[in-house]
């Protein structure tokens with residue numbers, strides 16, 4: 290099922306008086322998928338699972354953020370490194386390149402909570418790309434401790450963006466050996482939450 294932002298649907302449907310026109314509008318809406326960018330950071334694939342759900346619903350381009358120098362596999366080592374990067378304000382160089390950011394009107398940004406704040410690679414992304422004037426839609430998975438200060442950091446790094454309400458859900462907890470948690474029944478539960486959230490921020494399902 291494809292979802293489109295409600296504002297767009299209202300504009301196009303109000304101009305339609307015939308069935309033919311409505312069919313044309315449906316096509317126009319589907320073409321609008323090209324203006325969505327979904328960019329996410331993941332380590333144990335929980336945020337990736339949510340990114341895929343959003344992508345399936347709204348379409349557009351899907352990009353995973355990867356680093357020039359990947360983080361260590363070892364959990365304690367990555368925790369120490371992220372802590373240090375947050376302390377010093379270090380922005381790790383990204384391997385991911387997004388060709389023409391100007392072509393996107395809406396940018397979904399997905400990230401796990403790390404160190405109760407926005408992970409350094411997402412800070413790198415927001416610092417390297419000019420998203421001013423765009424609609425930015427955050428989504429997050431975490432180990433059960435919530436969004437922390439992630440949204441405040443996004444607001445700082447994206448001052449001229451229209452930031453919509455974030456989606457947040459419990460993912461894994463690597464510290465306790467729980468890696469991918471968004472699978473099987475939990476996946477269905479999260480998917481229902483994602484679709485309800487999309488509707489709450491103005492997306493409607495196309496029938």
Ligand SMILES: Cc1cc2nc3c(=O)[nH]c(=O)nc-3n(C[C@H](O)[C@H](O)[C@H](O)COP(=O)(O)O)c2cc1C
Nearest residue numbers: 332333334335336401403404405431432434460461
């Ligand atoms: C370096 C690191 C730091 C983390 N810090 C937090 C935290 O502060 N609060 C929290 O709730 N979960 C924390 N987590 C857990 C992740 O947010 C959670 O497992 C998330 O679902 C991982 O998403 P992913 O599978 O897409 O990588 C941390 C995980 C890592 C690897």
